Amino acid sequence: DIQLTQSPSSLSASVGDRVTITCQASHDITNFLNWYQQKPGKAPKLLLYGASSLKTGVPSRFSGSGSGTHFSFTISSLQPEDIATYYCQQYDDLPLTFGGGTKVEIK
Amino acid sequence: EVQLVQSGAEVKKPGEFLKISCKGSGYRFSNYYIAWVRQMPGKGLEWMGIIFPGDSDTRYSPSFQGQVTISADTSINTAYLHWSSLKASDTAMYYCARQGSAVVSPSDYWGQGTLVTVSS
16 A cells, blocks of 8 residues: 655644645655545545646645655645645555645644 | 535444445436545544446455445445444444546545444
């Protein structure tokens, strides 16, 4: 199985801050990486696919980059409604696997 | 509008059988994989497996192979996740998600989740 290591596991930032999360894959997954947002008590929601493609309707303050084994996810200006846990997921090979998640809180 | 609606919360005893469902609407159900994802209390997401309803092609994560069964009924646009004998460790939230028309693809729409509690 392809392992995904996300960091940090949690972070606290102020409204308006730039927030970055990283995801490292145990094997080269080209750009087959998704980012999901899960708000408390809710189902996950797809934000980005193909490492950097924004799903239609997702605010442009969310972005992603990377290829191979190193990826990053950025919120350019943190908003109160962005409080959630964020997960990366690889879809290069079965079984699909998720990173451990990053909980984002407001300072 | 694409929607996945899951069956309601369940409370079961160890050793019991359970089948939970996920009904798709707003798209051609047969043409997209449905994935099942487990989230244990306070923990992260775990991909369990997928089914292509059009031909019942089913794949499992090794971690869940033999522990659960995934099936689908295209006549009623519904996918299922079932256990023949529940364990306390099966207590979790279970999500279904539409995974696209390729066996490896993003999950672009998710159900609301089904909470399964297994306790004696």
